[in-house]
Amino acid sequence: MNLLVIEDDDSIAKLIASGLRDYGHDATTAATGETALARLRDHRFDAVVLDRMLPGMDGIDVLRHIRRGVGNPPVLVLSAMGETDHRIEGIEAGADDYLVKPFDMMELNARLNAIVRRANRTNHVDRIEIGSIGINIAQHKVFRRGRPLHLNRKEFGLLIELMQHCDRTVTRRMLLERVWGYTFEPGTTIIESNMSRLRAKLTQDGEADPIETVRGSGYVLHRDRA
Amino acid sequence: MIVANAAIFRRIAPGTSGLRGIVILFGLALALALMALGSLAFVVTEGRLNQAVNHSLFKRERKLLKPTPDGDRPTLAMVRSRIEGREDGRTISQIGHRLIDPGGRQIAGTVVELIGSRAVPGPVLFKEVHGHHLRHGRALTVRLSDGSRLDIVAESELIENMGKIIWPMFLAMAVVATVGGIAASLGLSRVIAARLSTTRRTADAIVAGNLKSRVPVDSLDGMFADQARSFNGMLDRIEALMLQTRQISTDIAHDLRTPITRLRATLEAAACADRPAAETRELVDRALAECDGVLSIFAALLRLAEVEAGQRRAGLKLIALDALVEDVVESMEPVIEDAGMRLKRGQIDRAMVLACPDLLHQLLVNLLENAARHAGDGTAVTVSVSRAEAIGRAFLRVADSGPGIAAIDRDKVRRRFVRLDRSRARPGNGLGLALVDAIAELHGGSVALDDNHPGLIVDVYLPLAAAGRDAATGPRRLTPAAVAASA
Structure with a gap:
């Protein structure tokens, strides 16, 4: 992916850019909102990583300009401010995702993949089929090899998230936000415990486990194991 | 030096200087009020006394001009004899008369000169047979049908004397009231200043850093004690909050020192050059976990601060x-x-x-x-x-x-x-x-x-x-x- 990183702190900008290159992306940096808008006029970017606090033109203002401009790439806002008010302000200004500092590169990469994929997905899907797993979102039904599985709401939500981002890492923080809607991080194994129930149900008849735990950060659902 | 001394004095006895103006004003107000009250009392008393004199004048008139048993008006001679009958009791009644016949000759009574008398009772000057000068009185003049004239005169010495006594008396009272009022106000202001100074001393002590200082309530009474208790309550609350804040900072420092010490030791071990790569990798993972632990404490603290601030x-x-x-x-x-x-x-x-x-x-x-x-x-x-x-x-x-x-x-x-x-x-x-x-x-x-x-x-x-x-x-x-x- 071709990414634009708007961050005024030079060392953080370099760390983010090099981290994203490690994941195989092209990353360009811009230290101010004005430079960033100029780069956006001249080049096409798949997504933008935007620091909220910028000198001069504020991150939220930059976001509003991006939303009015051509191309209109998906934007992930980075912020040191985690309070709900700030989060809401960012989302309302048109951010596709909001990530509170500090974060790790795996998290940033997973979220960028997710927002780009979501931006490219044109129509709303009601059914997803990956390998032997079929899911009907509207009817809340899941099948493996044509046999129905009884998942509760959380297990169902986890499976949808993993299938929508299949072959990509979905982080714990993303799952907490999307499946639970929590802005806080519980201290216990809420994700792990629920995930283990989902995996048990997916493999109850001796099928292969399509889900892999990515150490320290999240989970991947592999198409070839599904 | 003098200026400094004055400043020190003000520091020692603040408040009383500010009250001085109020004290004098208070004394003056008290004196004025007393004067007004005295004037009112005088006017009312004088009116009442005049009424009483008027009443006795009319009564004497009715008695002197009382009709005969046949219902006829008394003759001049009858009036004259009635007057003379009364003159004997002169010293008791304090009422004098003058009867003048149609020819202008005085035919009865001890009053020889009369200035200002009219048909309704009013103030006059008069002189009696044995008198040497004109005196103040109240008189009533009646014109009889045959053209003769009857004057009835009452002394008003009592009223005069009352005026002479009452004004100096009120003046004396006003002076006493002013002085007394000022003295009482000064006393009161000293009492208040003394009560307030205990609170002030406590506040000064707290400013100087003695957070344990409190206003002694035992020496105070009534609203001063209530005020001191409220003040002490406020100080307790402030002290508790300060202790809490201090405790929280200390707790944060303590709670972070342990994981950061572990983090440092882990990184130190990882930095060791001749360690196998797999082992180093494991140490780095452990260091990352320690970082996450520290960050989660911060996240919880920020969340707590957000909730306590009531933003939601x-x-x-x-x-x-x-x-x-x-x-x-x-x-x-x-x-x-x-x-x-x-x-x-x-x-x-x-x-x-x-x-x-x-x-x-x-x-x-x-x-x-x-x-x-x-x-x-x-x-x-x-x-x-x-x-x-x-x-x-x-x-x-x-x-x-x-x-x-x-x-x-x-x-x-x-x-x-x-x-x-x-x-x-x-x-x-x-x-x-x-x-x-x-x-x-x-x-x-x-x-x-x-x-x-x-x-x-x-x-x-x-x-x-x-x-x-x-x-x-x-x-x-x-x-x-x-x-x-x-x-």
Whole structure:
């Protein structure tokens, strides 16, 4: 992916850019909102990583300009401010995702993949089929090899998230936000415990486990194991 | 030097100088009021006395001009003899007469000269036969039908004398009142200044750094004692808050030192050059986990600060507590099972509350996480929701059958960073219950810890939303206030 990183702190900008290159992306940096808008006029970017606090033109203002401009790439806002008010302000200004500092590169990469994929997905899907797993979102039904599985709401939500981002890492923080809607991080194994129930149900008849735990950060659902 | 001395004096005896002007004004006001009162008393008394004199003049007139038994008017000679009959009692009656016949000759009475007399009683000057000068009096003049004239004169010496006595007396009283008033005010101002100075000395001591200083209440009385008690109460609160702030900073420093020390040691080990790559990798992973631990303490502290600042109060929504509880129970059931415990649903009644769903989720997740960490293998935790209609509260209960918390520790565990000895080895940052407390408080609720014999009961009381009370009995009606608040 071709990414634009708007961050005024030079060392953080370099760390983010090099981290994203490690994941195989092209990353360009811009230290101010004005430079960033100029780069956006001249080049096409798949997504933008935007620091909220910028000198001069504020991150939220930059976001509003991006939303009015051509191309209109998906934007992930980075912020040191985690309070709900700030989060809401960012989302309302048109951010596709909001990530509170500090974060790790795996998290940033997973979220960028997710927002780009979501931006490219044109129509709303009601059914997803990956390998032997079929899911009907509207009817809340899941099948493996044509046999129905009884998942509760959380297990169902986890499976949808993993299938929508299949072959990509979905982080714990993303799952907490999307499946639970929590802005806080519980201290216990809420994700792990629920995930283990989902995996048990997916493999109850001796099928292969399509889900892999990515150490320290999240989970991947592999198409070839599904 | 003199200026400095004056400043020192003012510092020692402040307030009294400011009161001096007020004291003099007060004394003057008192004197003026007394003068006004005296004048009023004089005018009223004089009027009354004049009336009394007038009355005796008319009475004498009626007696002198009393008709004969036949009903005829008395003749001049009869009037004359009546006057002469009265003149004997002159010294008693203090009323004199003058009868002048139509020819202008005085034929009876002791009054020889009369100035200013008219047909109605009024002030006059008169002289009697043996008198040497004109005197003040009141007189009444009657024209008889034959052209003769009768004057009746009363002395008004009493009134005159009263005037002479009363004015100096009032003046003396005014002087005494002014001096007395000033003296009393000065005394009062000194008493007030003395009372205030105890408060001031305490305030000065606190400014100087002695936070333990308090106003001595025993030496004070009435409103001064009340004021001193309020002041001391305020100082207690400020001191407690300062101690709390100091304690929190110390606690944060202490709680972070341990993981940061471990982090440093881990990084130091990882930096060792001749270590196999796999081992280094493991050390780096451990260092990252330590960092995450530190960051989670910060996240919890920031969250606590956010909740305590009450920022979320604006975004409260009308939500069904029972549905929220079902949702959390569904999520936490596997966590509790993985901890070797059972999660049971108790009675779950419908209860509507005005709340921030995210925070209430966190509250319940925190309570269940606490149970999962501390209750122990083989125990059970029960969640229930009920309504206490009488006090307008919904109450959410999380009760476990673990070891519980001793009564003396129950208040302690709600404070930040407090972890009981037996739980120190387990994960957690000691902020969970402090956050539960803060979240309940933000919603206008409260938290109570109790004994489950065995185990711990945590009761969270939340105000029932108006619609919640209706929901139990009939179709749900939203009050305008609830709708506005949830919008």
